[in-house]
Amino acid sequence: MHVTYYLTKQNDASLTSDGKDIGIDLGISSNLTLSNGIAIDFEIHETQRLKQLQRKFARTEKGSKNRDRIRLVLRKEYERLSNRRKDDQNNVLVFLRIYSRVVFQDDCIKGWGNVFGKQVHSSGTGRLKSKLRNSFKTLIVILGFEPTSQECFACSNLCKLSLLDRIIKCECGRQCY
Numbered sequence: 001m002h003v004t005y006y007l008t009k010q011n012d013a014s015l016t017s018d019g020k021d022i023g024i025d026l027g028i029s030s031n032l033t034l035s036n037g038i039a040i041d042f043e044i045h046e047t048q049r050l051k052q053l054q055r056k057f058a059r060t061e062k063g064s065k066n067r068d069r070i071r072l073v074l075r076k077e078y079e080r081l082s083n084r085r086k087d088d089q090n091n092v093l094v095f096l097r098i099y100s101r102v103v104f105q106d107d108c109i110k111g112w113g114n115v116f117g118k119q120v121h122s123s124g125t126g127r128l129k130s131k132l133r134n135s136f137k138t139l140i141v142i143l144g145f146e147p148t149s150q151e152c153f154a155c156s157n158l159c160k161l162s163l164l165d166r167i168i169k170c171e172c173g174r175q176c177y
Helices: 012-016 050-057 065-095 108-118 118-125 125-135
Strands: 021-026 030-032 101-106 139-142
Touching: 021 125, 030 108, 050 065, 065 125, 125 139
Parallel strands: 021 101, 101 139
Antiparallel strands: 021 030
């Protein structure tokens, strides 16, 4: 994923002068869905080169110089993969800085890994969640068991949704993302 976001060279206070609030829904099919309808995906999967190096490393003899050499190459490949994930997460954080207040639900990302496995691991959603907590002064965290995805913001009516649905069509006539 490539995210290009240009900011003017002014002080940091001008970035949050927009006065808008944004809600974030963490998910599986789209990693982030914002309350204004923008969906952001930032998955970085393991490369074929990494898989090939892991197989090669498994076949080498323990204690050999070749094994040590492959271990160093593997370490560099993991570092490259980690740097790409960090870069994508930082790009998302820079994009979110234009909003004055950020609200997200504190879901148990570790529990998602048991069900969805590599898809959650390759997205880096847990690290993004911790970076959100550390980098925003006006962050509002909602507990994980609140039914926020099913509640209409206009009339507070609860609408039952499946996990695939992201849009609430309420009885009051509003559509909520």
